[in-house]
Amino acid sequence: MAVPEVNKEMLRELESMGFPTARATRALHSSGNVSIEDAIDWVAKHENDPDIDQMPLVPISIEIESGKPPFAIQEVKIKAQELRRRIKRVKEEEEKKMEREREKERRHSGKELLEAKRIQEENERKRALALMMKEQEDVKRARERILKRLNDDKAERRRQLGLPPEDPSTKKITTPLQNTQGSSALNFAAMAEYLRECLRSLKQNHRDEDARVKRAFQTLLTYIANVAKNPDNEKFRKIRQSNPAFADRVGSMYGGIEFLEMCGFEKLKLNGSEFLYMPRDKVDFEVLRIAALELNSALSNPYFGMLSRRKDEYR
Structure with a gap:
C-alpha cells in the first residue's frame, strides 16, 4: 500500500486554500484527480467522515490518472468562497435561533421574578398591616387599663370620704383628665402618673425612633404651652388632625392624640374635617402645668421610658 499519486499543482493549490495535506490528497484521489472544483465538492460532502484527515492508501499497482488540465484557479477560489459563505450563513442562522431561544428564556425568567417580587411585596404589606392593627389594639387596651385605673381610684376616694358609690346611670362619660377643676392633690398625682405612662407608652411603641x-x-x-399662655385664643385650642405637620409629628405616633385628650382636647368633626378641640371652659391650668412638667422630664431624662414603676401593672 502506498499514498496515491495526485496532481501536485492542484494539491499545492488546495493546501494554499487551507486544506490539510491528507484531506486534500484524499479529496483529489476520491474525486478522480480531475479538478480542484470536484475535490472541493467532495470535501463539502464528506467533511464529517471520521477518516477524512487520514492519508489515503492504495495498492502500489494502481496508477493515478493525471494530465487533465486543472480547473481555472479563479473559479476555484470563487467556489471556495461560496462554500465558506454557505457555512457562515448556516452558523449565523444557528446563532440567531439560539439567541431567540435565550431571549424567550430571559422573558420567562423576568416574568417569574416580577411575580415573585409582587408576592413578596404583598406579603410585606399584609405583615405591616397586621403589625399596625396589633399595635393599635395594644394602645387601645392600654388606654382602657388607664381609664379603669382612674375609675378605681375615683371609687376608692369616694369610699375613703364616706360617699356612696357613683350611680352608673348618671355617670357622665369624659376623657380621663377633663373636668378637674378643684381636684385634690391626690387626684393631680394620679393624673401625673397617667400622663407619664402615656408618654412612656409612646416612647416604647417607637423605641427605635428616638429622633421622632x-x-x-x-x-x-x-x-x-400655647394653650396655657393664650387660653382665650381659639386657634391654639383647635388642631386639624389632617394637618400634615401634626399628622407627621404627633398623629402618626401611637399615644400622641391620647396624651392631648388627657390634657382636655376633645375630638370634633366640623364641615367634614376632624379636629382636636379644647373648649374654653375645659382649660385646666393645673393639668396643663403637670403635662408640661412630664414632657420636660421626658425630654431631659435619657432613661425615660426604659424602666416603668408600673411595668407589671400595664404589661
Missing part, C-alpha cells in the same frame, strides 16, 4: 419621639414630645409641649 423627641420631636413628638417637643411638639406636644408646644401645643400645651
Whole structure:
C-alpha cells in the first residue's frame, strides 16, 4: 500500500486554500484527480467522515490518472468562497435561533421574578398591616387599663370620704383628665402618673425612633404651652388632625392624640374635617402645668421610658 499519486499543482493549490495535506490528497484521489472544483465538492460532502484527515492508501499497482488540465484557479477560489459563505450563513442562522431561544428564556425568567417580587411585596404589606392593627389594639387596651385605673381610684376616694358609690346611670362619660377643676392633690398625682405612662407608652411603641419621639414630645409641649399662655385664643385650642405637620409629628405616633385628650382636647368633626378641640371652659391650668412638667422630664431624662414603676401593672 502506498499514498496515491495526485496532481501536485492542484494539491499545492488546495493546501494554499487551507486544506490539510491528507484531506486534500484524499479529496483529489476520491474525486478522480480531475479538478480542484470536484475535490472541493467532495470535501463539502464528506467533511464529517471520521477518516477524512487520514492519508489515503492504495495498492502500489494502481496508477493515478493525471494530465487533465486543472480547473481555472479563479473559479476555484470563487467556489471556495461560496462554500465558506454557505457555512457562515448556516452558523449565523444557528446563532440567531439560539439567541431567540435565550431571549424567550430571559422573558420567562423576568416574568417569574416580577411575580415573585409582587408576592413578596404583598406579603410585606399584609405583615405591616397586621403589625399596625396589633399595635393599635395594644394602645387601645392600654388606654382602657388607664381609664379603669382612674375609675378605681375615683371609687376608692369616694369610699375613703364616706360617699356612696357613683350611680352608673348618671355617670357622665369624659376623657380621663377633663373636668378637674378643684381636684385634690391626690387626684393631680394620679393624673401625673397617667400622663407619664402615656408618654412612656409612646416612647416604647417607637423605641427605635428616638429622633421622632423627641420631636413628638417637643411638639406636644408646644401645643400645651400655647394653650396655657393664650387660653382665650381659639386657634391654639383647635388642631386639624389632617394637618400634615401634626399628622407627621404627633398623629402618626401611637399615644400622641391620647396624651392631648388627657390634657382636655376633645375630638370634633366640623364641615367634614376632624379636629382636636379644647373648649374654653375645659382649660385646666393645673393639668396643663403637670403635662408640661412630664414632657420636660421626658425630654431631659435619657432613661425615660426604659424602666416603668408600673411595668407589671400595664404589661
